[in-house]
Amino acid sequence: MSKKTDLSRRRFMGAAAGTLLGASALSSLNLNAAPVKNQPKIDPQAFSSNLLETDVLVIGGGMAGLFAAVKAHDAGARVLIVSKGRLGSSGLTPFAKGIFSYDPATANMSIDEFVAKVSESSLGSSNPVFTRQLAEYSKARVEELKSWGFFDSALYNNSFMRPIEARGIPLHERIMITHLLKEQGRVVGASGFSLDDNRILHFRAKTVVLCTGSGGFKSSGFPLCDLTHDGTVMAYKIGAKVTGKEWNDGHPASAVNSGSCYDNWHGQVEEKPNITSVDIHHDLGVDMNYTAYVLGPSSQGMGPPGGPAGKGPGERSDGPPSMEQVSGGPYVPEAFRRAGGPPPMPPQQSGFLAGLFGDKKPSGPPGMQGPKVGGSSAGMAIHKSEGLVPVDETGLSTVPGLYAAGDALGSYMSGGIYTQIGSSLAGSAVQGAIAGEAAAKASQKAKAVELPASKLAAVEEEILAPLQRERGYSPAWVTQVLQSVMIPNFVLYIKKERLMQAALAYVEELREHHVPMLLADDRHKLRLAHETENMIITAEMKMRASLMRKESRCSHYRLDYPEVDDVNWRAWINIWQDEKGQMQLEKQPFGTWPV
Amino acid sequence: MPIHEISGCIGCEACVKSCPTDVIQMDRERNKAYIAYVEDCQICHLCRLYCPVGAISITPEKSIPVMVSWR
Numbered sequence: 210m211s212k213k214t215d216l217s218r219r220r221f222m223g224a225a226a227g228t229l230l231g232a233s234a235l236s237s238l239n240l241n242a243a244p245v246k247n248q249p250k251i252d253p254q255a256f257s258s259n260l261l262e263t264d265v266l267v268i269g270g271g272m273a274g275l276f277a278a279v280k281a282h283d284a285g286a287r288v289l290i291v292s293k294g295r296l297g298s299s300g301l302t303p304f305a306k307g308i309f310s311y312d313p314a315t316a317n318m319s320i321d322e323f324v325a326k327v328s329e330s331s332l333g334s335s336n337p338v339f340t341r342q343l344a345e346y347s348k349a350r351v352e353e354l355k356s357w358g359f360f361d362s363a364l365y366n367n368s369f370m371r372p373i374e375a376r377g378i379p380l381h382e383r384i385m386i387t388h389l390l391k392e393q394g395r396v397v398g399a400s401g402f403s404l405d406d407n408r409i410l411h412f413r414a415k416t417v418v419l420c421t422g423s424g425g426f427k428s429s430g431f432p433l434c435d436l437t438h439d440g441t442v443m444a445y446k447i448g449a450k451v452t453g454k455e456w457n458d459g460h461p462a463s464a465v466n467s468g469s470c471y472d473n474w475h476g477q478v479e480e481k482p483n484i485t486s487v488d489i490h491h492d493l494g495v496d497m498n499y500t501a502y503v504l505g506p507s508s509q510g511m512g513p514p515g516g517p518a519g520k521g522p523g524e525r526s527d528g529p530p531s532m533e534q535v536s537g538g539p540y541v542p543e544a545f546r547r548a549g550g551p552p553p554m555p556p557q558q559s560g561f562l563a564g565l566f567g568d569k570k571p572s573g574p575p576g577m578q579g580p581k582v583g584g585s586s587a588g589m590a591i592h593k594s595e596g597l598v599p600v601d602e603t604g605l606s607t608v609p610g611l612y613a614a615g616d617a618l619g620s621y622m623s624g625g626i627y628t629q630i631g632s633s634l635a636g637s638a639v640q641g642a643i644a645g646e647a648a649a650k651a652s653q654k655a656k657a658v659e660l661p662a663s664k665l666a667a668v669e670e671e672i673l674a675p676l677q678r679e680r681g682y683s684p685a686w687v688t689q690v691l692q693s694v695m696i697p698n699f700v701l702y703i704k705k706e707r708l709m710q711a712a713l714a715y716v717e718e719l720r721e722h723h724v725p726m727l728l729a730d731d732r733h734k735l736r737l738a739h740e741t742e743n744m745i746i747t748a749e750m751k752m753r754a755s756l757m758r759k760e761s762r763c764s765h766y767r768l769d770y771p772e773v774d775d776v777n778w779r780a781w782i783n784i785w786q787d788e789k790g791q792m793q794l795e796k797q798p799f800g801t802w803p804v
Numbered sequence: 805m806p807i808h809e810i811s812g813c814i815g816c817e818a819c820v821k822s823c824p825t826d827v828i829q830m831d832r833e834r835n836k837a838y839i840a841y842v843e844d845c846q847i848c849h850l851c852r853l854y855c856p857v858g859a860i861s862i863t864p865e866k867s868i869p870v871m872v873s874w875r
Binding site for chain 2: 294295298299300303304363383404429431432466467469470476506583737
């Protein structure tokens with residue numbers, strides 16, 4: 210028995226001694242038995258460490274990362290992509306099948322009208338700068354994708370590889386980035402480890418574009434179990450402001466085979482992508498949670514959502530034709546109400562490409578048929594509403610040199626609600642391109658900063674810590690506890706002060722006591738350990754932001770503050786870590802940039 | 805079972821790379837992929853779709869049964 214183990218045992222005995230309960234608990238622990246020690250299958254001392262250098266580092270291999278890398282390269286910078294998964298086969302990108310294109314020749318409204326209508330649906334919570342960007346540039350990005358063969362296959366890796374290979378952009382896949390590096394007040398690189406061999410990689414860069422998506426709590430039935438808010442949390446840790454944590458995606462899963470993403474989406478992943486056109490809605494998801502809360506889940510499913518079939522994960526879907534109406538619940542603006550009967554059938558997508566590539570067989574998201582259950586997308590906010598706070602239209606964060614795009618950027622392209630089918634994938638392409646180009650230009654003015662060896666050694670220590678610990682908690686168990694605390698309908702969706710305070714107390718306990726004791730015995734578990742930490746910090750943000758917003762608006766619904774409060778809450782909530790490591794929150798009025 | 809079986813693997817590693825949740829690993833000695841962490845399979849089918857020889861079979865149930873609020 211090591212000295213360390215012996216010491217912790219003595220401490221435990223000291224704390225428990227003197228009470229009958231303590232004595233009886235101790236006798237059942239069989240303290241004479243040797244403790245079960247974590248015995249890693251890999252040697253944490255055997256990890257090699259490499260340093261790679263570039264001008265622009267793109268983190269993430271989805272739609273935003275693809276365009277960030279391509280446009281940064283085309284603007285003259287040396288670029289490198291690093292991704293936890295494979296290009297076009299990780300995050301939400303591979304499952305998103307609709308991409309929005311605003312075509313001025315055929316659109317049924319002007320860009321000004323489009324921006325105004327999105328703002329109306331989002332109750333003012335959208336940022337018109339990013340809504341406009343989506344409309345202005347989506348068609349150009351879609352045309353580029355077409356030229357790379359994106360619309361020719363249901364699988365995106367081949368078409369994504371074409372522009373990357375043509376430009377000779379170095380690509381490092383299956384590397385989990387865990388740390389952003391900051392020196393002299395700006396981001397100077399990132400560090401992580403390989404999932405395939407015992408390697409730690411450090412990247413030195415002049416600018417970084419985070420394209421890491423958002424995340425959830427690894428719930429069953431939604432294809433985001435690899436998305437754990439990694440980018441948001443590592444940026445938060447170096448001082449970046451993040452936003453949007455109170456908004457919630459309320460997407461259901463089918464009650465039958467509810468753990469199967471494939472079956473929930475009726476095999477939609479096998480379809481080729483298609484193009485969507487202007488069709489603005491106010492489809493919440495949380496309204497279904499409200500109905501289920503009031504009436505209980507029913508054989509008709511969770512209750513009345515509305516709107517056309519979504520074409521990607523996280524997009525609103527049709528409800529069953531027979532809907533139960535309940536009084537109260539989230540506010541829906543007049544122009545977007547569908548009183549009484551079932552929602553209208555989705556309009557046929559028009560256009561040459563849709564006709565050419567559209568799939569005739571029945572498909573689509575859960576809710577198209579059969580009963581469904583909630584919580585499958587728990588922990589995920591609304592597309593483009595959570596992530597780093599932008600200081601300008603390029604997606605630059607509050608940390609100099611650090612940009613974000615796609616679901617990693619809190620752009621509020623459509624506010625605290627998802628308003629336009631296909632706009633998430635298009636928004637990632639548009640924002641990725643703009644951030645990549647801006648990061649390339651900024652890198653030309655930035656000096657390369659040396660990464661201090663002591664800093665890299667400390668980072669390596671933190672990366673490998675779960676392998677080094679002898680005793681602690683498995684990431685799977687801690688994740689399960691977190692899911693039990695956060696996912697219930699009465700915590701994450703139908704919010705109220707006392708239950709959120711209770712959940713927050715749990716989450717703080719996990720952060721303070723369990724994060725420092727997460728265990729790993731191989732690289733897969735090492736990944737899970739870091740992902741679990743990121744989910745716990747996100748959970749704390751979600752509870753604190755939800756407690757702070759004492760009103761209901763869009764996908765944030767509080768039973769104790771059910772009304773929209775335009776006097777006090779025409780504002781976003783930003784979250785950051787102060788110098789003492791404390792989580793701080795502030796309001797930022799709608800329509801402003803951070804001060 | 806989610807990802808159920810890999811049969812007829814040619815060792816190309818497409819499934820290992822395309823799995824978002826790192827469920828599949830390579831047996832370097834046999835040069836074949838194997839199911840390493842079935843409990844983390846999100847049943848998204850990307851591995852099956854990327855496999856060039858149709859070696860992967862998948863069933864719709866999670867390895868740990870999912871408890872739902874109502875059925």
